[in-house]
Amino acid sequence: MDSIYGISLFVKAAETLSFIDVARTTGLSASAVGKSIARLERSIGVTLFRRTTRSMTLTSEGEIFLQHCRNILEEFHIAKQKLDHISEEPSGPLRITLPLVGPLFNPILKEFISTNPNVQLDVHFSDHFVDLVEGGFDAAVRIGDIDDSRLVRRHLGSFRMQVVASAKYLQARGTPRTPQDLSNHSCLLYKYPSSGKFEEWPLPDWRKITAGTFSHYTVCNAIESLLFLAESGCGIACLPDFLVKRSIAARKLVAVLEDYESPARDLNILWPPGQYMTTKLRRFIDILTETLIM
Structure with a gap:
């Protein structure tokens, strides 16, 4: 298993050409990553990287080794997943972080x-x-554009913000x-708990509007x-829109300013x-994609 982990670190290093980036994604130190690569080079008797103080590149042997290592990791993960299907029910802790939209995820958590x-599910709701x-x-389930290219992602759906009020208020x-x-x-x-900033409404001149004075407002x-x-x-x-859909259908709310359509959010x-995807994580993702109503 140590050999598989060493190969995995080598593939990450070959793809990023940076021990520091590998360290950041694995939780190791850059020194530990470098030592692992050095052990791998000694075990196969080949230099995999050309390293200088300013850059790092793969050797021709390293290029060839990378292709085979990718195949090895793929086959290893497939084998593990096949064994996992016939193993015992998933158990142990599963830590998930979700955006602060409880009504959307509560049915999924229940299922x-x-x-x-x-499985001991540990759910952390956060807006950052x-x-x-x-x-x-x-x-993690996240809203909006994702800047971190280090993470694997699966698109779950899209939604839009909608301006609403009750018929009684209108x-x-x-x-x-x-x-x-x-x-x-x-x-x-809406005020973000972590930053204290207000959620901007997707309307023209929103900042100019809020720079003035509302007749009355409530912050939550x-x-x-x-x-x-x-x-x-x-x-x-x-x-x-997924949060107010039922309320609009039940006539508890009415959509207003519909001519000003907001951009979709992913x-x-x-x-x-x-890393190997455990059965418990795969099941959570499957239930999430099957149950999510947007």
């Missing part, structure tokens, strides 16, 4: 727990990006026709509470590359 009773390796997480205060009309309304604003860092307040006629909110699940 996973009921079908995988031996956490480092999966440093945080000890097996996977009858009492009138319906805004333009974004500028919001300055005369009670707005329900819980999206479920904003939904409740909007349904209760306390003001106008901007919420994900939802992805990510996990560290180059």
Whole structure:
């Protein structure tokens, strides 16, 4: 197994040409990565990298070895997955970090727990990006663009933000026709718990509008509470379309400013590359993709 791990480190180093990058993704030190590569070179009697103080490149032997190592790792992972199918039920801890949208994920968590009773699920809801390796997480679901090319990702779906209010509120205060009309309304604003910043509404001149003075506004860092307040006629909110879909269908909410369509936001699940995907993680991803309603 140590040989497989050494080969895995070599493939990462060959793809990034940086021991520091490999160290960052594996939790090792750059020195430990270098020593592992050196042991591998000694065991096969070949120099795999040309290293200088400024750069690192593969030797011709290293290029050939890389191709075979990729095949070895692929076959190893396939073999492990086949054995996993006939092994015992998945068990042990599974750490997942999710965005602060409980209503979207609660049915998924319920389904996973009921079908995988031996897995100790540890769920961390957060509105900021956490480092999966440093945080000890097996996977993360994230909203928006992903800058970290080190992570493997699977696209789960897309959604848009929607401006909504109750019919009761609109009858009492009138319906805004333009974004500028919001300055005369009670707005329900979301504040990110980690940064304290307000969620920007996807409307033209939003910053100019908020630079002025709303007639009244409420700030909250819980999206479920904003939904409740909007349904209760306390003001106008901007919420994900998957969260308000049922409320609109039940006529608890009405969509406003529909001429100003917001850009789609992607939802992805990510996990560290180059590591064997356990059965419990694969089952969580399968349930997530099958159950997620957007």
